[in-house]
Amino acid sequence: MTKNEIETLIQLLARLPGLGPRSARRAALHLIAKREQLLLPLASALQRTGEAIRTCSRCGNIDTADPCGICVDARRQPGVICVVEQVGDLWALERSGAFKGRYHVLGGTLSALDGRGPAQLRIGSLVERATAPEVEEVILALGATVDGQTTAHYVAERLATSGAAVTRLAHGVPVGGELDYLDDGTLTAALKARRPA
């Protein structure tokens, strides 16, 4: 049975996050069964994405243009920069529709364990952007993890002389979340930051 093409396909699919060897085989069979509707469109979507994709040299977002659509969008506030770890976080904020400024993607967090120091992240260019006179606020929207908070501290210190106000996301009870299931840290933070009802 020489099914080299199929085996190659399964091995590549198995490297996607969320798919293992077993689900990769299912996915491959599904793709083959839906050749016209799924397999060929996916092949060309990957090809086109691979050709068109750029990393924005200003903010680190990925897009088909450089600078990216957000950086050149004149309707977005130029005075507020939201700092995120990864492009996925930027997408999440965009889906929420709650932020109308610009972004800066660090490309990860500082991590002694993984050997990521400030030089591996887009921190220099952030400081440069924040120093521009039109920038009034930098929001640090980093993860509430140890590495995320370490990075937030470090970035805040680097931005201290930039002239922009540096803020963080609020901690608290997630909307729709039940108190019973929340960890102590979140409950403590939500209590401390309580507001008049």
Added chain:
Amino acid sequence: MTKNEIETLIQLLARLPGLGPRSARRAALHLIAKREQLLLPLASALQRTGEAIRTCSRCGNIDTADPCGICVDARRQPGVICVVEQVGDLWALERSGAFKGRYHVLGGTLSALDGRGPAQLRIGSLVERATAPEVEEVILALGATVDGQTTAHYVAERLATSGAAVTRLAHGVPVGGELDYLDDGTLTAALKARRPA
């Protein structure tokens, strides 16, 4: 933000079994981050699979050749045909390495609910193959579901005059399985089919 290529990619990825909208976004970001090692190879593997894939006109297997590699492999017993529902079942049996004959892929089971009758399955060509003088045995390796067993009954009847012996897979305790977690049907079948230790 004009990320049409990426959005198309995410929508297509979300249609794979095992991936939802959320994991499709993660997969897309992973693909974009690993452009050279994963995205472009996957694009060309899909393209090549889409071009090369054939359904074997003899047994219904999918392969890059027709007849497929198993049907033309002279080292495999021509006297035994193993009937399976889907190509995935054929792959599972091939991985086990326990079967050295040829296959016949029905393409599903009979199902009144889904409107699949005998004409929608590769049953006519199976009867034809089984009637050949060199075929001694037809093994029905269909699922132990209601539809699978209905189909097995029907196929066995159609094969009654073919001259080949018709057999089924044994029911019993799965290797590595604990009795405690087994359903009553399996336990009953395993008891009935008990053998001297």
